[in-house]
Ligand code: ADP
């Protein structure tokens with residue numbers, strides 16, 4: 001379970017300009033599809049339609065055959081997890097940030113998620129660096145570390161569907177590589193939609209969709225797209 005389908009989806013924010021112009025694709029359960037394309041092409045709009053922040057103009061977005069219009073916001077949020085571009089943390093401990101919204105999570109589960117995302121050292125720290133155990137100000141969390149906290153949160157949530165929205169775009173190359181390992185871990189076995197600027201970051205996707213001005217310009221595996229260039 002965990003199939004996402006877009007069926008001939010048209011969408012615009014205002015009637016003067018079409019944003020998505022007949023988009024069809026499917027992410028099969030456990031599969032990975034990447035949407036790449038220039039800024040403004042409509043990539044983030046696709047993720048907003050999955051969360052039903054907006055309704056499609058025409059066509060359908062379904063999850064496991066069910067129109068997202070017929071799924072409650074609450075169950076959508078259970079089923080779909082997202083690692084956003086910019087992680088905003090609460091001014092509370094990293095551990096609290098990881099466990100937020102999961103009151104039933106045990107301490108061991110939170111610690112394991114923190115381990116896997118490589119933020120276990122920060123678990124009792126506030127994002128701005130204050131250590132709540134020893135009362136000392138340590139290092140502030142960097143952008144990459146905050147991103148790993150968001151990944152830990154997603155590991156704990158374990159949603160069947162995952163959206164990675166340019167999850168490493170705000171980071172330098174070294175940090176990006178570190179995070180990629182955590183992202184690979186969290187996306188293993190889950191239906192994953194990756195939104196990316198560059199083809200080079202989504203080499204392993206089952207299908208890559210190149211979006212240009214709201215239409216699918218090209219699609220295929222990384223190898224196929226490299227050949228057609
Ligand atoms: P991408 O993620 O590919 O950069 P987006 O999906 O964010 O593109 O945006 C696609 C187009 O829709 C852009 O031209 C953007 O300016 C426009 N857009 C995005 N959000 C809104 C909005 N809330 N209202 C009006 N236009 C929007």
Ligand code: ADP
Pocket residue numbers: 051077078080081082083084100101102157
């Ligand atoms: P949780 O169920 O993990 O407590 P939330 O209810 O805060 O999560 O959000 C559910 C999902 O929706 C999360 O994966 C979150 O990243 C995503 N989400 C929340 N707000 C936004 C937003 N403004 N844009 C995109 N995704 C969002």
